[in-house]
Amino acid sequence: MTKPKIIVTRRWPREVEARLADEFNVTLNETDRPLGQAELREALLQADAVLPTVTDRLGADLFEGGVRAKMLGNFGVGFNHIDIAAARSAGLVVTNTPAVLTGATADLAMTLLLMCARRAGEGERELRSGGWTGWRPTHLCGAQVTGKTIGIIGMGRIGQAMAQRCHFGFGMDVVFFDRYPVADPGVPARQMATVEEVLAAADFVSLHCPGGGENHNLINRQRLACMKPSAFLINTARGDVVDEDALVEALDEGLLAGAGLDVFKAEPAVSGALTGRDDVVLLPHLGSATTETRIAMGMRVVDNLHAFFDGHRPPDAVN
Structure with a gap:
């Protein structure tokens, strides 16, 4: 079976990136540079799932005209940087990472x-x-x-x-x-x-x-x-x-x-x-910044990805 194509918008803990690379067809952000709006739009067109963070602004305009992606696996609890209604209208499930942080x-x-x-x-x-x-x-x-x-x-x-x-x-x-x-x-x-x-x-x-x-x-x-x-x-x-x-x-x-x-x-x-x-x-947005927590957040996203691509509702779906 072809592995789902995943695009990760920033660097994640190496333990999580290794698991993603083993279990999916993943593209990592080697430079850890925030993606621009055109790059985020391209990611939505190319991937089956995009894994954004709070630094990514996903407004309604990015979903206009349809996209390939069917899931946004957000790295974090807060998701006000994503237009949830627009994502839903475009057919995307959005998940977050509650509890672990x-x-x-x-x-x-x-x-x-x-x-x-x-x-x-x-x-x-x-x-x-x-x-x-x-x-x-x-x-x-x-x-x-x-x-x-x-x-x-x-x-x-x-x-x-x-x-x-x-x-x-x-x-x-x-x-x-x-x-x-x-x-x-x-x-x-x-x-x-x-x-x-x-x-x-x-x-x-x-x-x-x-x-x-x-x-x-x-x-x-x-x-x-x-x-x-x-x-x-x-x-x-x-x-x-x-x-x-x-x-x-x-x-x-x-x-x-x-x-x-x-x-x-x-x-x-x-x-x-x-x-x-x-x-x-x-402080520079350090709320969840412990090694243990960031690994747990990433693993939670991976668990949501598996649930989604196995045909189940992801446990942390917010829309």
Whole structure:
């Protein structure tokens, strides 16, 4: 039997690429350079399945006129970079990789929270630059984490994992907003009726909601104004969930104390209005970036490919 033709848009962990090469007719991206729109369109015309990542923008125009591909095996949980409706209309099944990156992303959100609270980025930059003059009682005093209140927006798998780290690890009270009732969030927690209520109650706000759609600029000027002046905003969800211009203005005006961001609207470009600030911790989209997690994500895509080409519904189909 002829092996399905697969095109992978970026380099994946070598263990996953080896399995793909063994089990499919695969074309790898040897340069690891992001594909342009014309190249993505060509991949859809040539392959039976295309395996994109968050760096690939697959809008409706790429599916116009029909394509050969019948499946998009997305490397990641979020899929707002894909026009799901257009893909469905063109006859493509889209899959993602849930569950396997929950712990790693929650760990990274906790890292950002602690870095913001304890001014870790500022401290490291000072020490490396030779500016540290020694211990003193008033030096780089940050915010206490233990016993504070964490507010979570989006109480899915990652939101619940973050809540568990905060509550059981740091004795934090948990409040959260989710569009749907959450019967068992895994920790003692209060579900609030609005995003605004969570922002007003929390000392730290961590975003774990999908990007795109009605969540575009979910955290805007009006909502930032609801936060405590001593509070911090953490975003490991999607860059478009936060209005970055409004965030900069809110920080300038002291509406919140700081922010920790792992995702950005125009990745990999990051506004100089953010990079020049000491009250913002910035990381280059590292949420799922552990070796174990990235391998597991790739293997999940492979499992979905096998299910699809064996004539079954892929377990992680999103459309």
